[in-house]
Amino acid sequence: MKIITYNIRGLGRGLKWALIRKLVKKERADMLCLQETKREVIDKKVCQALWGDSDASWELQPACNSAGGLLCIWNEETFKLENKLIGNGSIYLEGIWLTDGGKVMIVNIYLSCDAVFKRNLWEQIRHANMGGLWCIIGDFNCI
DSSP: OEEEEEEOOSSSSTTTHHHHHHHHHTTSSSEEEEEEEOOOOOOHHHHHHHHTSSSSSEEOOBBBBBOOOOOEEETTEEEEEEEEEEEEEEEEEEEETTTEEEEEEEEEOOOOOOHHHHHHHHHHTSSOOOOOOEEEEEEOHHH
16 A cells, blocks of 8 residues: 655646656555645646546635645555545545555544644544554644
């Protein structure tokens, strides 16, 4: 399973899109998780342009007034989504990794520095189904 995670600091257009598409292809990524897209709307056309193929699904946590924003794009042939939870600053994806049949939970995070906010998110994750592999990625703003 190959997951690329990247704080894009604004999705922009053109050059960033081409660099992401090239990286996904070069690394043969199964999933791409972006933080800080700074976009409130991302459609199929944008996801296909970033992924470089039409065989992709995605989930979005929109930016708020051009701040934050998360995007996960994955290959439908390698990951089957079974459950999702999209919250303020996180995307939780639960599914089956089809290449080995294993259950996997992926959490893409872009957190504020607010301790109460972080504690609430960790409580949600702690109470989620714990069976399977976990991958918690993103920009945690821990400093």
